Amino acid sequence: MKKGHQVTMKEIAKKLGVSVSTISRALKDSPELHPDTKKRIVEMAKEMNYQPNLLAQSLRISRTNTLGVIVPEITSHFFASCISGIQDHANKRGYNVMICQSNETLELEKANIRTLVASQVDGLLISLSRETNQFDHLLDIYNREIPFLLFDRVNEDIPVSRVTFNDEGGAYQVTKHLLETGCKRVMYVSGPEDLYISKKRKEGYLHALNEFGITPDPALVKISDLTIEGNIKIGKEIAEMKSRPDGVFCMIDPVAIDILTFWKSIGIKVPDDMALAGFTNNPTSAVVEPPLTTVAQPGYEMGKLSVTHLLDQLDGIASDDPISIVLETTLVPRQSTKALK
Amino acid sequence: MKKGHQVTMKEIAKKLGVSVSTISRALKDSPELHPDTKKRIVEMAKEMNYQPNLLAQSLRISRTNTLGVIVPEITSHFFASCISGIQDHANKRGYNVMICQSNETLELEKANIRTLVASQVDGLLISLSRETNQFDHLLDIYNREIPFLLFDRVNEDIPVSRVTFNDEGGAYQVTKHLLETGCKRVMYVSGPEDLYISKKRKEGYLHALNEFGITPDPALVKISDLTIEGNIKIGKEIAEMKSRPDGVFCMIDPVAIDILTFWKSIGIKVPDDMALAGFTNNPTSAVVEPPLTTVAQPGYEMGKLSVTHLLDQLDGIASDDPISIVLETTLVPRQSTKALK
């Protein structure tokens, strides 16, 4: 199939028997043109359904008014919300958005960056893949002075702006909640240790324990590979412990939900046998039985703030110096943890 | 913030003291170039981190290798899955994807089309918004011979390829399932009547009733505006009916889940008091209590098939004549409906 022909300024010019410069002047609303001519041209452009070729325009002015976005996966509700926030607010400021997913692989992340840069995007919003433990590709675009920032899945060694949640604070809140509702032995089920959020949330967990005068027990920290099988394996391990925890805080909701489902199948009662809490406030967490206590992360808001900051930098409204924007999270207590007395 | 300078062919040429044409030939792997020179150039290009400017390239060859995608909303798991399928398979064939969401409004749908067309995308994959009841914008791009197809939310009057689910068949399956598990009075909760899927699923519903020799009762068809409030209102209306249905089939999962949640709050038991079924197989439907019987629609697959067909048309592999691709759905029986005897 071949694309149909697009109307160009040249063709309008020919049709009206005027020159291309006149067309350009008319469409740019230049003051040195007779209003009548201007009107004639604008009307003809409309009639011929003229659309300026953004490629040519971008090439000329060396700006595309397009931003690139890279997320680990679109099907995650959280990232979908971020994208939604990014899109809405990018559009509001006259920018378009090209979205790519890395599928949690370093390889695709690199490839996406390459393509977006080649497409001359004006800036990039990146959330790193789980696999990303090496940062040459980011340093590369940093050195090439391509404006970008990191959100949610960030790295602290790259001198660019970061937008994150107060992961430590959220983990602190939820651990504290478990302790306040009577748990004595609270476990933390983490993701891979080199993940930024694994570390941060562990800090919050430890912080809360510390505040309650509890010495951390290494047996009460487990690491999941975040696959369904991995999560179930952890659930099983916990069930089989001689000395079980009485409260479990999982780094992300899906881990908690997989464990919950497994526990239900073997007769473990939540929260009576063990309390359970997650993090992220996925839509699913509200409807499982019992509803899961979790920590809400406003994804749309994160997308909005990220894109706004980047555009502010592009437009010279904000300084180019990297800043760190930290969004607060909110504890969402539900029935998977006991009630406060 | 200003974007850093990008290396051009001219600069490589200057550095190596050769002409731009030689660079071009080397990068195009032209056979008429000495292998040594080719190697020298390719290495220098790599060293200088040269990336061809896709804008210029696209402008010249009048092809962008980019597809545009318009979905009603990204945060829906179903559409996110479609996008994922589209992206993966577009990339596989060397295409990029620009994604836009219409937020279920006609206005944004039009604006998105305009922008994507102005950006010279090679083709479009469109899923219509709920509000779209007028099709000038589609006829417009049809007349301008811009290759596109419709998926999921389609319209049958535009002569372009369509990719849909067998909505009628899925609705028939689930209604039949309700009848087979003992329901005598099955209700259909529809969305707005001008929606394609509202109509199709109603056909399937009626088809099953007919097969069981049941005369459709107009009181057993309700229409929701698909907002949470609207769904709850329907749930309430059903609860207050003097002669309640004993099975309710909702056009989409969220409607069923909102109704289920409301019913739980007022003590109606599912499936004992009334059986309940949805459509789409949202992740949520598997974890509500009781798990919701629904119809699975493979979104990733739909995205994959859509993009593959469009690219086949673009590449001349498939004929330009519009075809209709119909994907089969699968009944997912769960505990919100009674078991078969």
Added chain:
DNA sequence: GGTGACTTGATGACCTTTTTTCATATGTTT
């Protein structure tokens, strides 16, 4: 020495739009 093959240079057209410059053609003013 002539022929042909191979390699590279040099040039320019082209894609579309933007922007500038200079040249005209009018009409208006003094």
Added chain:
DNA sequence: AAACATATGAAAAAAGGTCATCAAGTCACC
């Protein structure tokens, strides 16, 4: 009639890359 303003044309340069063409150089071979 000269001076000026206004409106428009015509053309070129630029953005970066592609592609084709012609010229010219080097080399080998008969």
